[in-house]
Amino acid sequence: GAVVSQHPSWVICKSGTSVKIECRSLDFQATTMFWYRQFPKQSLMLMATSNEGSKATYEQGVEKDKFLINHASLTLSTLTVTSAHPEDSSFYICSARDPMGPPLSAFFGQGTRLTVV
Amino acid sequence: GENVEQHPSTLSVQEGDSAVIKCTYSDSASNYFPWYKQELGKGPQLIIDIRSNVGEKKDQRIAVTLNKTAKHFSLHITETQPEDSAVYFCAARMNRDDKIIFGKGTRLHILP
Numbered sequence: 001g002a003v004v005s006q007h008p009s010w011v012i013c014k015s016g017t018s019v020k021i022e023c024r025s026l027d028f029q030a031t032t033m034f035w036y037r038q039f040p041k042q043s044l045m046l047m048a049t050s051n052e053g054s055k056a057t058y059e060q061g062v063e064k065d066k067f068l069i070n071h072a073s074l075t076l077s078t079l080t081v082t083s084a085h086p087e088d089s090s091f092y093i094c095s096a097r098d099p100m101g102p103p104l105s106a107f108f109g110q111g112t113r114l115t116v117v
Numbered sequence: 118g119e120n121v122e123q124h125p126s127t128l129s130v131q132e133g134d135s136a137v138i139k140c141t142y143s144d145s146a147s148n149y150f151p152w153y154k155q156e157l158g159k160g161p162q163l164i165i166d167i168r169s170n171v172g173e174k175k176d177q178r179i180a181v182t183l184n185k186t187a188k189h190f191s192l193h194i195t196e197t198q199p200e201d202s203a204v205y206f207c208a209a210r211m212n213r214d215d216k217i218i219f220g221k222g223t224r225l226h227i228l229p
Binding site: 032034 | 151153159160161162163206210214215217218219220221222224
């Protein structure tokens with residue numbers, strides 16, 4: 001099946017700094033990617049929809065100035081957590097749909113564990 | 118928007134027995150219902166899915182049923198094995214916006 005890759009798989013950063021997470025579709029082009037956030041022992045919460053060549057669409061309650069999303073190419077979307085604080089520590093997961101693959105199916109990356117100290 | 122409820126939150130099953138996880142959804146426009154398995158520290162992995170024009174789908178030990186009228190769908194795992202221990206998420210997707218909304222998850226423990 002289609003492969004979605006995230007980098008890094010884990011990152012530790014100091015409070016107040018910014019960190020960038022990459023999401024790549026390895027063998028297909030994705031016009032749309034999705035970013036999720038997962039706290040320990042909780043479900044995946046959709047943060048935003050990343051659209052290639054246009055602005056991301058954020059879910060209610062998600063600060064767009066804090067979670068910057070850039071989808072500059074058909075195979076790469078990035079999520080930048082700006083001025084990170086300990087409460088931003090979480091598991092961030094992206095997903096993408098292969099438009100040439102089975103309709104409606106989505107594939108997920110392996111996730112990025114962010115720890116802000 | 119869509120809301121997905123999932124039960125139970127935790128399930129312990131003797132190895133070899135069957136496990137059933139149930140979900141309900143709120144938006145009748147949802148037309149795709151995937152199930153994901155997530156192991157510790159990893160992203161969700163699609164294990165089976167069902168579209169709204171189908172009532173049941175089976176893949177070896179895993180089956181999913183869908184009742185569109187009642188807006189609920191279930192995951193059935195037969196002959197459970199230790200490697201089935203994980204967190205399972207149901208989800209629903211609406212065709213109009215492509216978003217996948219997850220249930221809260223079920224932590225499945227397979228007891229030896």
